[in-house]
Amino acid sequence: MGIPRLKFPADAPSRSTLKLEEAFHVFIPADEWDERLASGMHAVDLGACPGGWTYQLVKRSMMVHSVDNGPMAPSLMETGQVTHHRADGFKFEPTSSKIYWLVCDMVEKPARVTSLMINWLLKGWCREAIFNLKLPMKKRYEEVSQNLQSIREALAAADVSAEVHAKQLYHDREEITVHVRRMWSAIPGRRDER
Numbered sequence: 001m002g003i004p005r006l007k008f009p010a011d012a013p014s015r016s017t018l019k020l021e022e023a024f025h026v027f028i029p030a031d032e033w034d035e036r037l038a039s040g041m042h043a044v045d046l047g048a049c050p051g052g053w054t055y056q057l058v059k060r061s062m063m064v065h066s067v068d069n070g071p072m073a074p075s076l077m078e079t080g081q082v083t084h085h086r087a088d089g090f091k092f093e094p095t096s097s098k099i100y101w102l103v104c105d106m107v108e109k110p111a112r113v114t115s116l117m118i119n120w121l122l123k124g125w126c127r128e129a130i131f132n133l134k135l136p137m138k139k140r141y142e143e144v145s146q147n148l149q150s151i152r153e154a155l156a157a158a159d160v161s162a163e164v165h166a167k168q169l170y171h172d173r174e175e176i177t178v179h180v181r182r183m184w185s186a187i188p189g190r191r192d193e194r
Contacts, residue, residue, distance in 0.1 A: 016052035016105060018171040023130045024056070027165055027179040036128065037062075042098045044126065046089035046116070047106030051076045057101065058082060065099075067092045090116055094125050102126035107134060114147040117180065118154045121162065127182055132175040133166075144176050151180065 028036055039061035045054045049070035057064045058081050066072055067085045076082050085092060089106055102120055106113060110133040120126055136143050148166055155162045161183040169177050 014050055014052035017055045019105065019132070019169060019177065020053045020056040020103060020130065022169045022171045023177050023179065026167060026169060026177075027130065041100045042096060043101035043103065044092075044094060044099055046092065046102070046104040047108075048072065048084075051082075053103050053105055054082060057103070062101070065094065065096075099126045100128065102129040102131075104129070104131035106132075110134060110136070110143055110147050111150075114150055117178075118151055121151075121155060121180060121182055122158050122160065124182070129180045129182075130177065132172065132177050135174045135176065148178070151178075155182075 024033075024037060037060050041060075041062045042065075043057045043062045044065045044067065045051075045057065046067050048054050048066035049068035049072055051066065051073040054064050054066045054072070054076055058076055058079050062081065064082050065085060066076070066082050067087055067089045069086050069088065072082065072084045077084065089104065090112070102117070102125070104113065104117070113131060113133055117129055117131055120129065133144060133147055144166065148164060151164055155164075163181045164178070165180075166176050166178045168175070
């Protein structure tokens with residue numbers, strides 16, 4: 001039925017890891033994984049603890065900046081691939097221009113997460129982003145539609161070329177997963193670095 005059959009890895013710090021793994025399968029064609037999920041890429045995980053989403057990035061040999069005031073799983077820190085920033089994900093700003101991936105699974109109002117993602121995309125701090133919008137109890141469709149429209153309008157107003165997709169995944173609960181891929185050609189003076 002089109003649902004990726006994913007097995008929970010015994011060494012993953014939380015079951016949320018399956019949400020990001022499924023998102024990769026759904027949003028990124030398998031023949032593009034070597035380019036878009038490549039070893040050595042740099043990524044940021046906002047609201048990372050205990051590290052379920054960071055685990056997926058580390059598993060793909062990426063260097064990860066994990067941002068959260070809480071503790072990260074020791075097994076992830078021992079890999080040498082994770083830099084833990086004890087900070088608020090809404091205030092964190094990357095110091096590297098090499099960030100390719102931004103991922104975020106924070107429990108927060110959808111509009112606030114959307115605003116944060118728009119900020120990252122407009123500033124060119126990442127090339128691709130996968131994030132979850134937690135659904136409110138009422139008017140869920142309207143809330144999701146409004147947030148997706150906000151993303152598209154903000155990027156269009158800034159003349160930023162991007163693909164925006166959203167789907168409720170099998171491993172999601174009361175949330176929608178969004179994927180945005182920004183085209184580097186729209187970032188003046190920036191080279192495509194990984």
